[in-house]
Amino acid sequence: MAKKYWLMKTEPDAFSWSDLKTAPGRTEMWDGVRNYQARNFMRDDMKPGDGVLFYHSRVNPPGIVGLASVTGKPYADPTQFDPDSKYYDPKSKTEDPRWWLVDIKAERDLTRPVSLPELKEIPGLEDMCVIQRGMRLSIQPVTAEEWKIIRRVGKPKAIG
DNA sequence: GCCAACGTTGGC
């Protein structure tokens, strides 16, 4: 199975690139996704080693701030069973969990984060999901070509 | 199964 590529959005006030980098093992579970399409990507399509563009939304400017990877297999999002969590879902059953997640690991910093306005200007990224108007999906597939272009622009470096 | 109302997302 060929390696796939993804873009994953987060509001840095809630969970940021720096939060991921400082997590134990630079790894954290991607909890709180409550959208079926995004869930399906994690549950059915993501594989360990897949590349992840880590994207900050609702900041100025929004954009890609780091490179991460999928680690391990999908499992049930524990927050759905936690009444104290804002992601609690009373309709989800332990024996048939509704929400799934994967763990994400920080891999590389970007020498230059790639902002949304910039993404819109880069040749070859015209069809990228994240720049399309009204695109709210928090997890999006990225093509190998788009991944390559963004690496070229962002100049990944070791996490320091 | 339709679709209006509602809640959320996320750029600006």
Next chain:
DNA sequence: GCCAACGTTGGC
């Protein structure tokens, strides 16, 4: 903070 776009809910 605004509000357009979108997804979900629930009455019928």
